[in-house]
Amino acid sequence: MSAVFDQINRADDGVALSSTGEARDFFALLKPRVMFLVIVTALGGMVAAPGAVNPVIGLAALLAISVGAGASGCLNMWWDADIDAVMARTADRPIPAGRILPSEALAFGLTLSIGSVLVLGLVANLLAAAMLAFTIFFYAVVYSMWLKRATPQNIVIGGAAGAFPPMIGEAVVTGDFGLTSIVLFAIIFLWTPPHFWALALVKSGDYARAGIPMLPNVAGPAATRRQIVAYTLVLAPVAVLPALMGFGGLIYLIVSIATGLAMIGLSLRVLRVTEGDAANKAAYALFGFSILYLFLLFAVLLAEQGLGLMWALPKVLG
Amino acid sequence: MSQDRQELKPRDHDAPERGSLEKPAPASSHPAPAAFSPEDMARRNRRSIALALVLGGLVLFFFIVTLAKTGPAILNRPL
Numbered sequence: 001m002s003a004v005f006d007q008i009n010r011a012d013d014g015v016a017l018s019s020t021g022e023a024r025d026f027f028a029l030l031k032p033r034v035m036f037l038v039i040v041t042a043l044g045g046m047v048a049a050p051g052a053v054n055p056v057i058g059l060a061a062l063l064a065i066s067v068g069a070g071a072s073g074c075l076n077m078w079w080d081a082d083i084d085a086v087m088a089r090t091a092d093r094p095i096p097a098g099r100i101l102p103s104e105a106l107a108f109g110l111t112l113s114i115g116s117v118l119v120l121g122l123v124a125n126l127l128a129a130a131m132l133a134f135t136i137f138f139y140a141v142v143y144s145m146w147l148k149r150a151t152p153q154n155i156v157i158g159g160a161a162g163a164f165p166p167m168i169g170e171a172v173v174t175g176d177f178g179l180t181s182i183v184l185f186a187i188i189f190l191w192t193p194p195h196f197w198a199l200a201l202v203k204s205g206d207y208a209r210a211g212i213p214m215l216p217n218v219a220g221p222a223a224t225r226r227q228i229v230a231y232t233l234v235l236a237p238v239a240v241l242p243a244l245m246g247f248g249g250l251i252y253l254i255v256s257i258a259t260g261l262a263m264i265g266l267s268l269r270v271l272r273v274t275e276g277d278a279a280n281k282a283a284y285a286l287f288g289f290s291i292l293y294l295f296l297l298f299a300v301l302l303a304e305q306g307l308g309l310m311w312a313l314p315k316v317l318g
Numbered sequence: 319m320s321q322d323r324q325e326l327k328p329r330d331h332d333a334p335e336r337g338s339l340e341k342p343a344p345a346s347s348h349p350a351p352a353a354f355s356p357e358d359m360a361r362r363n364r365r366s367i368a369l370a371l372v373l374g375g376l377v378l379f380f381f382i383v384t385l386a387k388t389g390p391a392i393l394n395r396p397l
Binding site: 020021022023026054056057060063122123 | 354358361362364365368369379382383385386387
């Protein structure tokens, strides 16, 4: 029986048709940390939306959105296996490390993509499903297959894919999307360039070896540092808008201002410190804090809405 | 410009091709099929168990979502 099993898993030329990857390798293909951020941001869009949804339906929709995000990450890893193999940061991913076959990753990603869109369409509505399908297409095809290797603006435009989840979240609740989720979209969209360029400053050698035209490799570190500061100066005030529009409360106002000022401070340090280990440390500090920043903004939004902490903040626009 | 990028990117012949479906074929054209080791088989068994758990979870998921979608009035109808 075992001999038969071995035979059907190997082609005539001895090439394996099936890997020995474990469940955790397949889970790693979904980029779990990105999935977690997508869950937080999509949930932020759902709770900030004007309306309510059955909690079971809401949870099911959230699961579909996160699986859809994971599927797009899986397709990204399938397509980028060649560059992942030459970059130290990504060389141990399941495909370049040889634990999962590219064909398995492709089948896994496509299956989850189709499944998550169908499930979201069935449990929520067609608009939410269509937006999830577009998000997967945008990340896997527009960003991964086209922009990433073609332009230094890759992560600026591609950042839209990561910014869609709050809009999908609102579409789940209301069947539509409005200003609320557009503001949340703008926050993530503006957050993406300083976040990735801070990492690209440190890993520019990796990106050069892989042939990826990240901004530091094409325009140089100095121009990248200026762009990081410019985007952060726009991001920080935009991140305060939820409080001014009435769907963020007093705690959100305080947190968004304080963390926004910290982001500006860290980006200015990246601009000032340009040599040696100190420059790398400054870029890493901005990269690390930017993750905490986005998480905090949405976590506070969720806590305020979920725990009834919307203190009496005058609604300026809402 | 694209020529420059090409020069920046050495081809690693051991690395999988971009978007390729399979691993590159080994140098020898017809090697003898190698059997999975006991450790490989154990990994595959764990993977199968995980797949079964996911499928079971999906059944439960669809059952609960169906109940939520139809609502409590599902039994309150003329037969």
